[in-house]
Amino acid sequence: MRFVIPLLIGLAGVGVLGWLGQWQLDRLAWKEGILAEIEQRIVAPPQAIPAKPDPEADRFLAIRATGTVLPEEVHVLVSTKQRGAGYRVISPFVTSYNRRVLVDRGYIPTTGKDVQRPKIETTIVGNLHWPEERDSFTPDDDVTGNIWFARDVTKLARHLNTDPVLIIVAETGEADQTVTPLPVSSAGIPNDHFGYAVTWFGLAAVWAGMTLLWLWRMRRRTA
Known part of the structure; x- marks a missing residue:
């Protein structure tokens, strides 16, 4: 039973950190879609200035x-x-x-x-x-x-x-x-989600490693 709590803490930490990493990958796909849409708008055939341009709908x-x-x-x-x-x-x-x-x-x-x-x-x-x-x-x-x-x-x-x-x-x-x-170019629009995902997955791996080390040291003390 003494191993249950550390194991649960380890699994919970890895789960949360892994979920955050996956969430950043989902955000990455979303952002790449937006950037592709912006690029298409930038290079589209030019037209006349709208009578009442909207700062959001007509951006780029x-x-x-x-x-x-x-x-x-x-x-x-x-x-x-x-x-x-x-x-x-x-x-x-x-x-x-x-x-x-x-x-x-x-x-x-x-x-x-x-x-x-x-x-x-x-x-x-x-x-x-x-x-x-x-x-x-x-x-x-x-x-x-x-x-x-x-x-x-x-x-x-x-x-x-x-x-x-x-x-x-x-x-x-x-x-x-x-x-x-x-x-204008989409190159200046921040898209750091991949880096964030790597960070969260890296923390999940460290958490898993620390959990295994914790369990190994507990086992040695009881041996």
């Missing part, structure tokens, strides 16, 4: 629009592996039917912050997005110095007097591209 919707990029700019701090620190350039974009929206033109190095970029008439292809980049650790934007720390679409729209609609440029018809597009 592929868009084509012709109009004018205005010279007003907001600079959002960003860092890329290939280029290092720089800024995303957010500008007002007036469509051919006179709708004013936001356009994320892409990356400029820190040395390009003070370069004056003119008004440009062009056709852009990209995706709608409402990034969720602001949390309790995000610094306040330096509006006076034009250094922003998050793409808060509502706040940017108020600042640049546009609709709260943001197009992330993937392709542009600009002849002289001083701004490098940073298209």
Whole structure:
């Protein structure tokens, strides 16, 4: 009877930890399905901007629009592996039917912050997005110095007097591209469920090993 309680504790621990690992594998399959759906939406044939785009239903919707990029700019701090620190350039974009929206033109190095970029008439292809980049650790934007720390679409729209609609440029018809597009991608969406599953299954194996060691030592003391 003295072995029953340790054995039950061991089985219960392995069972719970194994269940958590399987739950993470189920979450992995769910997340991979979502990422595949996002990728399909990103590369789908582009369409016109919806009259009333929904931040959830229309997130990553592929868009084509012709109009004018205005010279007003907001600079959002960003860092890329290939280029290092720089800024995303957010500008007002007036469509051919006179709708004013936001356009994320892409990356400029820190040395390009003070370069004056003119008004440009062009056709852009990209995706709608409402990034969720602001949390309790995000610094306040330096509006006076034009250094922003998050793409808060509502706040940017108020600042640049546009609709709260943001197009992330993937392709542009600009002849002289001083701004490098940073298209949306599912690569930046966290998907750590496999790692979590390995951790839980590893803990289950350790728990099983410790239980066996416990039972072995109990048996030696009674031998």
